[in-house]
Amino acid sequence: MPKPVPALPEPAHATVDSMLSRKFGKEVANYFSGSPLNRVSFLRPDHAFLSSALRHPSTAFVLFNELDPLVSSPHSLATVSYSDVKPVIGEDPFASSEEEVIKAYNSSTYLPQIIFLGLDERKGKEGFVYKEHYKGQPWFAVDVTPKESVKDAAEKLVEGMKAKGLDFQKGRMNMDLEAQDAAIYAEARHLLDWNARNPFCAACGYPTLSINAGFKRTCPPKDVAPSIQNPERPPCATRKGISNLCFPRTDPTVIMAVVSADGQRILLGRSKRFPPAWYSTLAGFLEPAESVEEAVRREVWEESGIHLGRVVIHSTQPWPYPANLMIGAIGQAIPGGEEIHLGHDAELEDAKWYTAEEVREALRVGTSGLGEEPGPDYKEGGLRLPPKTAIANQLISAVVNGFASGSPMI
Amino acid sequence: MPKPVPALPEPAHATVDSMLSRKFGKEVANYFSGSPLNRVSFLRPDHAFLSSALRHPSTAFVLFNELDPLVSSPHSLATVSYSDVKPVIGEDPFASSEEEVIKAYNSSTYLPQIIFLGLDERKGKEGFVYKEHYKGQPWFAVDVTPKESVKDAAEKLVEGMKAKGLDFQKGRMNMDLEAQDAAIYAEARHLLDWNARNPFCAACGYPTLSINAGFKRTCPPKDVAPSIQNPERPPCATRKGISNLCFPRTDPTVIMAVVSADGQRILLGRSKRFPPAWYSTLAGFLEPAESVEEAVRREVWEESGIHLGRVVIHSTQPWPYPANLMIGAIGQAIPGGEEIHLGHDAELEDAKWYTAEEVREALRVGTSGLGEEPGPDYKEGGLRLPPKTAIANQLISAVVNGFASGSPMI
Numbered sequence: 068m069p070k071p072v073p074a075l076p077e078p079a080h081a082t083v084d085s086m087l088s089r090k091f092g093k094e095v096a097n098y099f100s101g102s103p104l105n106r107v108s109f110l111r112p113d114h115a116f117l118s119s120a121l122r123h124p125s126t127a128f129v130l131f132n133e134l135d136p137l138v139s140s141p142h143s144l145a146t147v148s149y150s151d152v153k154p155v156i157g158e159d160p161f162a163s164s165e166e167e168v169i170k171a172y173n174s175s176t177y178l179p180q181i182i183f184l185g186l187d188e189r190k191g192k193e194g195f196v197y198k199e200h201y202k203g204q205p206w207f208a209v210d211v212t213p214k215e216s217v218k219d220a221a222e223k224l225v226e227g228m229k230a231k232g233l234d235f236q237k238g239r240m241n242m243d244l245e246a247q248d249a250a251i252y253a254e255a256r257h258l259l260d261w262n263a264r265n266p267f268c269a270a271c272g273y274p275t276l277s278i279n280a281g282f283k284r285t286c287p288p289k290d291v292a293p294s295i296q297n298p299e300r301p302p303c304a305t306r307k308g309i310s311n312l313c314f315p316r317t318d319p320t321v322i323m324a325v326v327s328a329d330g331q332r333i334l335l336g337r338s339k340r341f342p343p344a345w346y347s348t349l350a351g352f353l354e355p356a357e358s359v360e361e362a363v364r365r366e367v368w369e370e371s372g373i374h375l376g377r378v379v380i381h382s383t384q385p386w387p388y389p390a391n392l393m394i395g396a397i398g399q400a401i402p403g404g405e406e407i408h409l410g411h412d413a414e415l416e417d418a419k420w421y422t423a424e425e426v427r428e429a430l431r432v433g434t435s436g437l438g439e440e441p442g443p444d445y446k447e448g449g450l451r452l453p454p455k456t457a458i459a460n461q462l463i464s465a466v467v468n469g470f471a472s473g474s475p476m477i
Numbered sequence: 478m479p480k481p482v483p484a485l486p487e488p489a490h491a492t493v494d495s496m497l498s499r500k501f502g503k504e505v506a507n508y509f510s511g512s513p514l515n516r517v518s519f520l521r522p523d524h525a526f527l528s529s530a531l532r533h534p535s536t537a538f539v540l541f542n543e544l545d546p547l548v549s550s551p552h553s554l555a556t557v558s559y560s561d562v563k564p565v566i567g568e569d570p571f572a573s574s575e576e577e578v579i580k581a582y583n584s585s586t587y588l589p590q591i592i593f594l595g596l597d598e599r600k601g602k603e604g605f606v607y608k609e610h611y612k613g614q615p616w617f618a619v620d621v622t623p624k625e626s627v628k629d630a631a632e633k634l635v636e637g638m639k640a641k642g643l644d645f646q647k648g649r650m651n652m653d654l655e656a657q658d659a660a661i662y663a664e665a666r667h668l669l670d671w672n673a674r675n676p677f678c679a680a681c682g683y684p685t686l687s688i689n690a691g692f693k694r695t696c697p698p699k700d701v702a703p704s705i706q707n708p709e710r711p712p713c714a715t716r717k718g719i720s721n722l723c724f725p726r727t728d729p730t731v732i733m734a735v736v737s738a739d740g741q742r743i744l745l746g747r748s749k750r751f752p753p754a755w756y757s758t759l760a761g762f763l764e765p766a767e768s769v770e771e772a773v774r775r776e777v778w779e780e781s782g783i784h785l786g787r788v789v790i791h792s793t794q795p796w797p798y799p800a801n802l803m804i805g806a807i808g809q810a811i812p813g814g815e816e817i818h819l820g821h822d823a824e825l826e827d828a829k830w831y832t833a834e835e836v837r838e839a840l841r842v843g844t845s846g847l848g849e850e851p852g853p854d855y856k857e858g859g860l861r862l863p864p865k866t867a868i869a870n871q872l873i874s875a876v877v878n879g880f881a882s883g884s885p886m887i
Contacts, residue, residue, distance in 0.1 A: 094787055100768035108764065109779060109822040200821070250766065257765035264714070264722065267682035269675040274682070282764075304674070311728055311800060312674065315765045318721055319729045319802050353802060354518065354692075355667035355725045356660065356795040358510035369519060377504055380790040385766040390721060392729050392763060394804075411610070412519040 095465075097384035097395075098242070098456035102250035104185025107201055111183055111279040116197050118161035120183065120205035121149065123195045128152050129184070129208045129255055130228070134263075135235040136252050137228060141243040144252060145233045152209050154220040155179055165278050172287035174274040175294065177215035182208040182258045183280035184251060208255035208281075210263075242436060242456045253387040258282065260389045261315045269312050271303040283313050320391045321362045322350035324381075324462035325373060328402040333426055333466050335450075336371060336418035341437070345451040346419070348459040353394070363396045371418045372408025376401040381465060384458040395458045397466060423467040425450060430464060505875075507794035507805075508652065508866035512660035514595030517611055521593055521689040526607050528571035530593065530615035531559065533605045538562050539594070539618045539665055540638070544673075545645040546662050547638055551653040554662060555643045562619050564630040565589055575688050582697035584684040585704065587625035592618040592668045593690035594661060618665035618691075620673075652846060652866045663797040668692065670799045671725045679722050681713040693723050730801050731772045732760035734791075734872035735783060738812040743836055743876050745860075746781060746828035751847070755861040756829070758869040763804070773806045781828045782818025786811040791875060794868040805868045807876060833877040835860060840874060 110116045120126060127146035130137040139145040156179055163171070186195070186203035196202045213221035228234070244252055258281045268275050268286040275284040286303045305312050325334035325348070335346035351366035353359065360378040367375050375398040384393040407418050429450035435441045436454050445451070453459045520526045530536060537556035540547040549555040566589055573581070596605070596613030606612045623631035638644070654662055668691045678685050678696040685694040696713045715722050735744035735758075745756035761776035763769065770788040777785050785808040794803040817828050839860035845851045846864050855861070863869045 094770060094789070096770070097768065099766060100771055102766075102771065106764065106775060107779075107821075108775070253766035261765065264720075265679040267677060267679050269677050269679040269722075272677035272682040272684070310674075311726065312679075314728075314762070316721065316726055317729055317763060317765055318724075319727055352724070353727060354516065355671065355727055355800065356509060356512075356663035356797050357802075358507065358795055359793040359802070359804070360504060360506070361510055361512065365516060365518070369517075379504070380793075383769040383790075385768055387766050390765065392767075392769070394769070411517075 095382035095461055097382055097393075097458045097461060098246060099249050099253040099385045099387065100383070101246050102185070102254060103187055103189065103247045104206055104251065104254075105188055105203065106185040108282070110197070110201065111282050112165055114161045114164050116201075117183060117280050118159055119197065120186075120195060121161055121181075121207060122159065123205055124149070125190065125195055126205040126207065127187075129206070129251065130211045130224075130235075131208060131255065131259055132210075132225060132235040133212050134256055134260060135237050136255070137233055138236045138244075139233055141236070142245050142248075144244065144248045145228070146206075147228070151224065151227075152211070155211050155217050155224055156181060156209060161280075168278065169276065169285060169287050170289070171291065172276050172289060173291045175292040177217065178277070179212075179217050179221070180210040180259055180262050180277060181281060182255055183282075184208055184254055206251065208259060210259055242454070250385075253385050257317075257385070257387040257390055258315060260387070264389070268303060268305060270305045270310070271301065273300055273303070282315060285313055316390055318391050319353040319359070320350060320386070320393050321353055321359055321366060321396060322348055322393050322458055322462065323363045323367065323378070323396040323398050324348050324459075324466045325367055325371075325375065325398050325400060326466055327405055327420060328376075328400045330399070332420040332422055333463065334367075334371060334373065334400075334407075334418060335421055335426075335452075335463075336415040338414065339416045341416075342451065344433075344448060345437075346417075346421075347453050347457075348462055349415075349418075350393070350459075359394050359396065363398050367398060369412040370409075370414050372406060372411060374401050374404030375399060376404075381462055382458065393458050395462050397462065421450065426452070426463060426467045430460070430467070434460060505792035505871055507792055507803075507868045507871060508656060509659050509663040509795045509797065510793070511656050512595070512664060513597055513599065513657045514616055514661065514664075515598050515613065516595040518692070520607070520611065521692050522575055524571045524574050526611075527593060527690050528569055529607065530596075530605060531571055531591075531617060532569065533615055534559070535600065535605055536615040536617065537597075539616065539661065540621045540634075540645075541618060541665065541669055542620075542635060542645040543622050544666055544670060545647050546665070547643055548646045548654075549643055551646065552655050552658075554654065554658045555638070556616075557638070561634065561637075562621070565621050565627050565634055566591060566619060571690075578688065579686065579695060579697050580699070581701065582686050582699060583701045585702040587627065588687070589622075589627050589631070590620040590669055590672050590687060590691060592665055592692075594618055594664055616661065618669060620669055652864070660795075663795050667727075667795070667797040667800055668725060670797070674799070678713060678715060680715045680720070681711065683710055683713070692725060695723055726800055728801050729763040729769070730760060730796070730803050731763055731769055731776060731806060732758055732803050732868055732872065733773045733777065733788070733806040733808050734758050734869075734876045735777055735781075735785065735808050735810060736876055737815055737830060738786075738810045740809070742830040742832055743873065744777075744781060744783065744810075744817075744828060745831055745836075745862075745873075746825040748824065749826045751826075752861065754843075754858060755847075756827075756831075757863050757867075758872055759825075759828075760803070760869075769804050769806065773808050777808060779822040780819075780824050782816060782821060784811050784814030785809060786814075791872055792868065803868050805872050807872065831860065836862070836873060836877045840870070840877070844870060 137145045184206040188203040190204035211221045286305045289298045337346045353362040363378045364375045378398040381395040386393050429452045432444040433441045433451040434454050547555045594616040598613040600614035621631045696715045699708045701708050747756045763772040773788045774785045788808040791805040796803050839862045842854040843851045843861040844864050
């Protein structure tokens with residue numbers, strides 16, 4: 068089972084903290100957040116930093132095969148060392164500066180994707196130090212999918228790991244990883260997927276090159292691949308100033324617990340693909356030029372016909388399938404706006420108002436992952452809900468342990 | 478001057494509402510949010526809906542020339558009618574179903590970009606009704622930049638508008654538009670820019686086609702352009718299931734007011750490009766697989782060296798330059814974590830702790846847009862701050878009118 072999400076550092080000053088607590092309750096750290104790594108994002112363009120971090124004996128490498136992570140158990144990522152991955156990534160993939168790498172760009176060369184994940188500062192005594200301030204165990208992710216020029220080396224590495232009893236965890240969800248490993252996995256998966264999904268420039272259609280240790284893709288002005296007659300490429304809009312196309316994409320989504328105007332009931336909905344009796348909160352993508360609050364009101368009306376007034380943001384959750392930021396909110400129906408109509412967007416098979424009591428019982432006995440069975444106390448036909456690792460569960464809990472109980476809402 | 482942002486519908490039920498108010502204060506609707514339009518997003522793939530909405534006599538068209546909107550004054554968008562834009566967009570650009578449009582795809586045909594913005598339901602009596610439920614004045618945006626096959630028709634339209642005393646508002650910022658026009662402008666600009674910025678498929682490098690009235694780009698399997706020898710294209714990953722590459726991109730950013738551990742001071746920073754004495758909150762892009770709360774802590778440490786504990790989300794603001802969602806937060810430094818160090822990311826020229834009193838005075842006399850002068854009461858050398866249309870101003874106000882005054886923080 069996943070461990071509880073890590074506790075946040077608590078500020079010691081009682082007055083301000085209690086004022087914040089009274090206003091907002093405890094900060095909720097959702098699953099996939101709570102990474103122990105300092106990303107030191109400003110060091111990513113510095114090849115000397117990357118080169119020494121990559122080759123340090125304390126450095127941890129997380130391996131991926133087609134987006135499946137190497138694990139030592141369903142609860143833990145496995146890590147390997149520089150000497151293990153060297154046959155796949157080469158002696159020093161960060162030996163040259165980015166400027167030099169861009170100048171030498173050759174679209175026919177396969178480079179296994181490497182991501183610099185961050186420094187684990189809790190392990191600063193193991194020796195890696197850069198420019199005095201930056202200490203800790205460096206973490207990298209490497210795509211060791213056996214293909215192209217690294218096919219043989221990667222196959223050998225994969226077989227070696229299997230011989231040690233390690234394996235790549237198949238399947239889309241890795242929700243059994245303990246919380247800190249889940250956060251590291253999420254960072255790596257999101258970036259590996261973004262790089263793999265975007266091999267071409269959306270502005271000009273030419274192949275692009277990964278730089279900044281996996282956090283940027285650039286459209287080089289030249290390509291020296293032997294099959295290309297003229298290495299000079301036409302001008303590209305992404306080379307002028309800063310273009311968001313060069314940076315990883317994260318899609319903001321809204322997910323919301325909806326309460327009735329009197330605060331006594333909560334709305335839950337189900338899609339056709341859910342198992343019987345399984346309900347959850349409504350959710351959807353935020354659209355261009357919407358505030359979160361507007362997106363929540365729009366999605367709830369489109370999917371359920373309900374009109375919301377006030378919307379408050381509760382907490383957020385990274386969701387690396389493939390690239391979402393879940394923004395969790397609580398919305399309140401306006402009086403007279405509570406009638407359910409599923410005919411607008413027709414995404415839901417059903418939506419219903421539940422009492423806090425029904426939902427509290429379901430939180431006690433009926434939670435599980437989508438592909439899993441509920442616990443032993445669950446009675447057939449009873450309401451089923453998402454597990455604690457889902458922000459939906461946190462939002463539902465916040466509402467039914469707040470509004471209807473008289474205690475603070477979140 | 479911009480009008481104040483629109484009031485939100487207030488739920489009437491006193492108990493729940495006062496509980497939410499006590500917890501969260503008033504919901505803040507930031508500039509660029511508060512659109513009066515119902516986007517009815519689920520109707521965008523329905524060409525019969527789009528066709529009748531586009532050609533209705535009540536329909537409002539907002540025109541853009543290279544992303545500059547047609548305005549009747551610095552405070553108001555101008556709108557034109559179907560008969561005005563027909564020479565540029567043609568009789569009925571939505572005459573065929575999307576399936577037919579994709580089958581007939583010809584990458585050499587220039588189609589001026591059209592965006593369906595939504596229905597203004599306050600004007601439902603003017604006659605447009607679709608399938609009983611969907612009433613109101615339809616709004617569209619059209620790119621009338623004189624180019625390609627519409628050069629002459631667009632030039633004529635542009636000249637006609639100028640003859641009427643209307644003009645396209647130059648420049649990047651349109652912060653003088655009244656609030657509801659600003660929200661409509663933001664939606665249109667974000668989508669026109671996204672379509673213009675992404676003419677090619679990032680998965681396969683081939684040209685793509687705008688569908689869903691500007692809210693989706695698809696990579697057609699065939700291209701019947703005369704210059705192309707084989708109309709059949711290779712397989713593309715975006716044609717399998719749902720790909721986020723087909724949908725508009727919105728980049729989540731974090732922007733935060735930072736308070737000291739004792740809640741008595743607020744941190745402000747300045748970039749080199751700001752005018753003298755001008756400071757603001759810190760801000761930055763959320764990264765893959767970060768929660769908002771984590772992104773706030775990371776950015777503040779990277780830019781200022783300050784360590785934050787608790788982070789709470791205040792409100793959000795769409796920011797269409799080009800595609801941001803600003804997520805406004807308040808963060809509190811941990812005791813002992815307040816020392817400023819600008820050497821990590823080196824984005825700021827300066828950062829300082831200010832008292833609430835200094836900041837309240839600056840909010841009174843020293844606010845203005847980046848290119849504008851402060852008001853008449855401003856004294857040379859005094860602190861300058863962003864205007865009310867910026868979420869930075871709202872966050873700063875929330876802090877200095879809360880923590881230090883003893884009244885509710887937001």
